[in-house]
Amino acid sequence: MTFFSRRILNRKPKSVAAERDTIFKRLDPSSTEAAERVEQTRLMMASCAVCPRECGAARLEGEIGTCRSDADLRVASWHLHHGEEPYISGSQGSGTIFLTGCSLRCQYCQNHSISQNSGGQVMNTQELSSLMLDLQDSGAHNINFVSPTHHAPQLLDAILTARRDGLAIPIVWNTSGYERVELLRLLDGVVDIYLADMRYGEDRNGRALSKVRDYWTVNRKAIKEMHRQVGDLALDAHGIAERGLAIRHLVLPSDLSRSRTIFEFLATEVSPATMVNVMSQYYPAYAASDDPRLNRRVTRDEFTDAVNAARNAGLTRLDVQGMI
Ligand code: SF4
Numbered sequence: 001m002t003f004f005s006r007r008i009l010n011r012k013p014k015s016v017a018a019e020r021d022t023i024f025k026r027l028d029p030s031s032t033e034a035a036e037r038v039e040q041t042r043l044m045m046a047s048c049a050v051c052p053r054e055c056g057a058a059r060l061e062g063e064i065g066t067c068r069s070d071a072d073l074r075v076a077s078w079h080l081h082h083g084e085e086p087y088i089s090g091s092q093g094s095g096t097i098f099l100t101g102c103s104l105r106c107q108y109c110q111n112h113s114i115s116q117n118s119g120g121q122v123m124n125t126q127e128l129s130s131l132m133l134d135l136q137d138s139g140a141h142n143i144n145f146v147s148p149t150h151h152a153p154q155l156l157d158a159i160l161t162a163r164r165d166g167l168a169i170p171i172v173w174n175t176s177g178y179e180r181v182e183l184l185r186l187l188d189g190v191v192d193i194y195l196a197d198m199r200y201g202e203d204r205n206g207r208a209l210s211k212v213r214d215y216w217t218v219n220r221k222a223i224k225e226m227h228r229q230v231g232d233l234a235l236d237a238h239g240i241a242e243r244g245l246a247i248r249h250l251v252l253p254s255d256l257s258r259s260r261t262i263f264e265f266l267a268t269e270v271s272p273a274t275m276v277n278v279m280s281q282y283y284p285a286y287a288a289s290d291d292p293r294l295n296r297r298v299t300r301d302e303f304t305d306a307v308n309a310a311r312n313a314g315l316t317r318l319d320v321q322g323m324i
Helices: 013-018 032-043 125-137 149-164 181-185 203-210 215-230 259-270 300-313
Strands: 006-010 073-081 094-099 121-123 143-146 171-175 193-197 241-250 275-279 317-321
Touching: 032 149, 073 125, 073 149, 094 125, 121 125, 125 143, 125 149, 143 149, 181 215, 193 215, 203 215, 215 241, 215 259, 241 259, 259 275, 259 300, 275 300, 300 317
Parallel strands: 094 143, 143 171, 171 193, 193 241, 241 275, 275 317
Antiparallel strands: 006 317, 073 094, 073 121
């Protein structure tokens, strides 16, 4: 087999879309409920409980939370991204918008210049809405918010504004997977595609490596809620995602990610047809060299073991990146 290949091991590509068991209804962006949700999420920033840290920062008064954010929405960059999963980037690219800050503190963060600072361009609702519409006009298949969690209140407002102004393409919530169910419920009918990390199959490693006490406990509930809202990933006739849940799992050295536990959870408690991108591209970045366990790449054997664990768990839609 090819080294560093990328293959989608998708045993039933067409049947999944046909087997949709939920009818997706978008929230009417002009409805009273939409306005109420915007206000509800905004108020979550008063003593902040937007993400599961619930650190209580008074963001509406300018206090900066653990995620390094106050009430201003800060955008690090945006472009038509051709390097996401094929079902996200398609042929024309994904309209990707990178937000600054993050609620996690991953020791090996490969995006640390964006995630661990509070820089970026401040945008108001109308400016972000216009940016989304510009990306749509440029041919983007979707709008892809990277690290959106801590900015959920501002993003919800901007998405609904853009919908009122003609945004038709799907919204991708490209998240660390560390999300409150209470917050996710307010995104029901707004987010079309959840592209969610599952980083650790136990809380202990999340505590040690991402500085949150309960990653696995929170992540499992969040993934179930995402799946309840949007179902399995549904693709159009060109193989581009229309709606649904897709998982990213970065295999860490020495099985620090506890891959098998994650795959068994997905197969038994979410759906065996969950699209799972098993990623081999870990490299020591940021502060990874402080921990000898993290200070190397994943071996081919480790990665093969993880892919086999996914297959053995019964997952039928694996997007495998490299090394086998
Ligand atoms: S989103 Fe930021 S400010 Fe709010 S609870 Fe999480 S870390 Fe704290």
